Amino acid sequence: MEPDFEPKIMGFLCSWCSYAGADMAGVSRLSYPANIRVIRVMCSGRIDPLFVMKAFTSGATRARLCCHPGDCHYATGNYYTERRFVMLQRLLDYMGIDQQRLKLTWVSASEGARFATIVTELTQEIKALGPLNLVTK
Amino acid sequence: MEKSAEKTAIIQDRARALLTSGTVDVFIGYKTGSTMLRVTPCVITDANEVEALAWNAMCINNLVATLKKYAHQRAAIVVKGCDARSLVELIKLNQVQREQVYIVGLPCSGILDPKKVARKRPLTSIKAISVQEDRIILFEGSGILACTREELLYDKCLTCTHPNPLIADELVGDAIDEAVTHTGDKFADVEELEQLAVEERRAFWQAELSKCTLCYACQTICPMCFCKGCTVTLPKNDPQRKARTPASVFSFHINRAYHMVGRCTGCLECERVCPVGIPLSAIFKKVEKDTQELFDYEAGVSVDDVPPLSNWKDA
Numbered sequence A: 001m002e003p004d005f006e007p008k009i010m011g012f013l014c015s016w017c018s019y020a021g022a023d024m025a026g027v028s029r030l031s032y033p034a035n036i037r038v039i040r041v042m043c044s045g046r047i048d049p050l051f052v053m054k055a056f057t058s059g060a061t062r063a064r065l066c067c068h069p070g071d072c073h074y075a076t077g078n079y080y081t082e083r084r085f086v087m088l089q090r091l092l093d094y095m096g097i098d099q100q101r102l103k104l105t106w107v108s109a110s111e112g113a114r115f116a117t118i119v120t121e122l123t124q125e126i127k128a129l130g131p132l133n134l135v136t137k
Numbered sequence B: 001m002e003k004s005a006e007k008t009a010i011i012q013d014r015a016r017a018l019l020t021s022g023t024v025d026v027f028i029g030y031k032t033g034s035t036m037l038r039v040t041p042c043v044i045t046d047a048n049e050v051e052a053l054a055w056n057a058m059c060i061n062n063l064v065a066t067l068k069k070y071a072h073q074r075a076a077i078v079v080k081g082c083d084a085r086s087l088v089e090l091i092k093l094n095q096v097q098r099e100q101v102y103i104v105g106l107p108c109s110g111i112l113d114p115k116k117v118a119r120k121r122p123l124t125s126i127k128a129i130s131v132q133e134d135r136i137i138l139f140e141g142s143g144i145l146a147c148t149r150e151e152l153l154y155d156k157c158l159t160c161t162h163p164n165p166l167i168a169d170e171l172v173g174d175a176i177d178e179a180v181t182h183t184g185d186k187f188a189d190v191e192e193l194e195q196l197a198v199e200e201r202r203a204f205w206q207a208e209l210s211k212c213t214l215c216y217a218c219q220t221i222c223p224m225c226f227c228k229g230c231t232v233t234l235p236k237n238d239p240q241r242k243a244r245t246p247a248s249v250f251s252f253h254i255n256r257a258y259h260m261v262g263r264c265t266g267c268l269e270c271e272r273v274c275p276v277g278i279p280l281s282a283i284f285k286k287v288e289k290d291t292q293e294l295f296d297y298e299a300g301v302s303v304d305d306v307p308p309l310s311n312w313k314d315a
């Protein structure tokens, strides 16, 4: 582990819940690590695994957040997400990209505190894992 | 040998009849080249040319990949058990209309891997091959050589679960018992990799994928890669493609593997054509294994199945 290692975490946040949750965290003046870079998507179902690989190959370690099961604004988007997610996570791990580097979490619009906690935990986890080293070399 | 000669004759007759009656515009089969071991696809539009068609135990090409070139014509096509699964999948995904193709199915007891044959005898010396349930006989000018199935067949043919085409308008030859072709454990190598620590797997793939030239032959040959604008391949002049950084190579392979979830039927044409010998089967068998474990889904067995990622219900 490198002491100065500041990971970059890409967060793909669903506009209706987790993005609103992040907003709530801000409005409530909660502090969380600045390691997360947020991309807002209209629904977690919009997250193409291509985005994930793009993030990894541009030097990130990432997270993905969306509405709670049953709460998706478009009814079923996050159920599709979940299926894609497990598949992709297993595949990445098999190719040597630790499965802990990809996370799917549910955050609702009112859960600002939960958002802050998740980002804090993620950052610690990734610091422990160290850099991905896919970009250099 | 009589058997493949017999089947060749049936295929030729069928092609003649289908082309003469105008039932189809093209007939897609195999032909032999300079020796019987050099088999290539053969596309015929004229009933007078059917003599070119052949069938033998070297017919490895999955002809289904050829079909996209004849999308707007009625085509007849020769398929083995594994090839038929690609066809099922393409019909399911609306890439091929069932009524547009006439399917000549060949129950298949295994195809010889030229690399394995070459370890036994020079390819040019072999005059005929007989694939039997428990052994394979190579006929040379003077003598014969009996080998085991493991010694000569493609690895995939030792774990083949569908030797008989699941979709066909007619079958040429008798059905094969799955017990003959399904003798090994298909996922043994995948499981071995799964046992390793993640860093070891990373080292393994990094070493293998460092050979990849991003020539995209694997993607080009794949019968299931039918997208007009492929989103995982890079254009010729892209600096990332020229540089072949680990990032661009890993993302190509992971993205393509992900695109194959529920689609790939394990024909392993990709691995066969890879000029640098990357074990792509280990990637696509992993996709197949996970798809089965997570979604209880097997690609290419029934046109009525709903693709696993287009479906979120558990049942």
Ligand code: SF4
Pocket: B080, B081, B082, B083, B108, B109, B110, B111, B154, B156, B157, B158, B160, B161, B162, B163, B164, B181
């Ligand atoms: S995988 Fe099965 S059907 Fe395909 S060539 Fe091998 S034995 Fe024949």
Ligand code: SF4
Pocket: B218, B221, B222, B223, B224, B225, B260, B263, B264, B265, B266, B267, B268, B269, B270, B271, B284
């Ligand atoms: S990815 Fe390989 S094994 Fe799968 S369908 Fe395509 S060519 Fe066949």
Ligand code: SF4
Pocket: B211, B212, B213, B214, B215, B216, B217, B218, B219, B273, B274, B275, B276, B277, B278, B280
């Ligand atoms: S055929 Fe082999 S070398 Fe070419 S892109 Fe595919 S894996 Fe890489």
Ligand code: FES
Pocket: A014, A015, A016, A017, A042, A043, A044, A045, A066, A067, A071, A072, A073, A074, A075, A076, A077, A078
């Ligand atoms: S709208 Fe939030 S996951 Fe679909």
